[in-house]
Amino acid sequence: MVSQHLSPEISAPKVHATTDKATKVRYVVAFMLFLTVVINYLDRSNLSVAAPLIAEEFGLDTAQQGFLLSAFGWTYAAMQLPGGWLVDRVPPRLLYPICLVLWSLATIFMGMAGSFVALIVLRMAVGAFEAPAYPINNKVVTAWFPEKERATAIGFYTSGQFIGLALLTPVLIWLQHVMSWHWVFVATGAVGIVWGLIWYLFYRNPVDSKRANAAEIEYIREGGGLVDLGSTETTEKKPKLSKTDFALVLGRRKLWGIYIGQFCLTSTLWFFLTWFPTYLVNYRQMDYIQTGFLTSLPFIAALVGVLISGVLSDTLLKRGMTLGASRKLPIITGLLLSMSMIGAIFTDSTALVIMFMSIAFFGNGLASITWSLVSALAPARLIGLTGGMFNFIGNLSSIATPIVIGMLVTKTDFGPAFIYMTVVAAAGIVSYIALVGKVERVEG
Template identity: 80%
Template sequence: MTNSVKTRPDKTPAVAGSTKARYAIALMLFVTVVINYMDRANLSVAAPLISEQFGLDTAQQGLLLSAFGWTYAALQLPGGWLVDRVHPRLLYPACLVLWSLATIFMGIVGSFAALIVLRMAVGVFEAPAYPINNKVATRWFPEKERATAIGFYTSGQFIGLALLTPVLTWLQYVLSWHWVFVLTGAVGLVWGLVWYVLYRDPKESKRANAAEVDYIREGGGLVDIAPASKTGRKKISWTDMLIVLRRRKLWGIYLGQFCLTSTLWFFLTWFPSYLVNYRQMDYIKSGFLVSLPFLAALVGVLIGGVLSDNLVKRGFSLGAARKLPIITGLLLSMTMIGANFTNDTTLVVAFMCVAFFGNGLASITWSLVSAMAPARLMGLTGGMFNFIGNLSSIATPIVIGLLVSKTDFAPAFVYMTVITAIGICSYVFLVGRVERITE
């Protein structure tokens, strides 16, 4: 692996008497990610009853379930451009309120077409979310703490998927599928208001003293970057696009993210069907087993962030500290191929848990965006990164559907293993030395 030599130990220890306001920011990001993924999971919970009420066939169900991904991926670049120009204190609450309103109306409307339109609207307004998360983390955390912060708030997506899905199912049972959308949307509306009231940049925050701001700045946090609205650059330019599209290092993290998120989308789409249709499990048992890999991923993402930052503190180069958990995690993800060589359900689930633990371990990839993106184009780079990564939400279900037959799922695991191997090569040979791209 390139760039693995040690450098001198970190020279920016925490200043005595500095505040810890950045930890509250990490918690705010975590809550926002949980809400974000809760609003992605609510449709999969309600889909069976929606299909029954509206008489949807499987093709219509697939269209409804895919509606979010099409607009979410397509709007990553405009969303990233917007992140570079609008302050997180204003943009994040606006996005939260708008996607939450769309979610609430999904529980009120009475037609299939309206559900499609509203689900696409949720994808539109959630598109800037992760670029905003990355921008906030880059401003609030020094380099040696950033991967831990990113790992912490990213873990919210696995909690949202593994733990809140049963809660939403219970709500639907007690009330109706309509209330699943109304209540989850209401949570987002309230949190949007909370974010607007509480969030400030480091230099504007009354909770962060000068010692903490200096600590963040000296550790590589971008506390002094002025928004584009104050620099006079209001329009996207081809020069900006070429900067984020023509650099080999950036393509390394774009391609790596596509390969990493392919595993996530396999578990979000095909894994439950694999257990039911190819392993002959009932829905109750498969529902429980589906949650186990997500819990393993939750552990993995928390370990990945802490491990990476500890390597930075021990004097490892930034490239080694960031890429070691990512590449190790991708190697672990390749263990899912073991499912092709056993008929033991316990072993199959064990392979899946190891694979998704690895996916979680590798999910600190946004730390590379923080470390490598041009400072002025943090949002645009993050948008491109998330756009290419989330193309897997379209490619993975379609490609696997073409590869497998009614009796043979083995080609799917071969495909996932090959894609993961490509991701490893991309981090090793394309990314190379981790350093900020200059303009």
């Protein structure tokens, strides 16, 4: 049915005068992505909120907690390539709400789980169904935004993960405190189902949109936006993937640079999404209300970093800096700042610990425009597959970080975790400097 409306949209530039003022529908799309990311990350982080009480109820040691916290990552990483394949073939209007509803249902059922095994299985289901989310985000922003606005758009919707966590994590902790940990999952899952239906009703690709006029579509196209990407017509004509396609996305040094760099960057993120609340409760002896407030401070810092990163990068690009330098400078600077968390080893002051954590997470937010390099480097016909590979390798950290930290720490010493996180961040800097090189689209 969607394809019946495609022709009038494509022919619109021939009907309307080119002097028409361009609409701003792309900003509405960015806001929709923002809200989707808020929900996405609430469903990733809700387990960290409930983890101390779940561990108490089911009698879990730190190694078991690490395994539970990593369960999301096993399927999230494993499904990146199938997810990328789906993103290249199923329009975002349809694929996103399907994924939203399915991972939200799994989240709701986590609130009803009666065993450790059930929690593991359901958490793995959440990971599997969330797998296409960020490749979809990247596809949408590549279609809707010209190159000179893309980093700002990516920074804006990425900020959703930190705004949601900073403002809503205390709400979830309060909800858990007055009711039970079960309601943390029921509440976040219900919101996701509602938003999935709203996305299906309102989202369209640029050439399918009745709200974006010809002037806006032409502005996006002339600026390097792939306005036909993800439309019904182009999706239906997609050829089958071949071994050559996989060889292409796995055989370029500069792509490996962003793959490895993403693993190092997201390791810090997954520390905050998994072990940070437990660290405050069990190693800093804070109560749950204190934890809710103090947890929010690094997330607010990360939010500031994200909002600065996209604007800073696009401003540098507009003022004549090369695409590569304008994208990589915030990323490398952010990774340097994220190494500051090692300072927590050398102080017993809660204020200083939170300061070090806030600087580290600010850096993580500042470096969070890495998807702009996927948009700039990926072969045009393999945006989804490249994004899937990028997210697959990057989010192996969602498996490694919870498990490695769970194995390194003891009941009284969390220091080895901070050493590990610092070494990983340093490796990320080396990857962006030594492997990525000149930023230009890979041909193929």
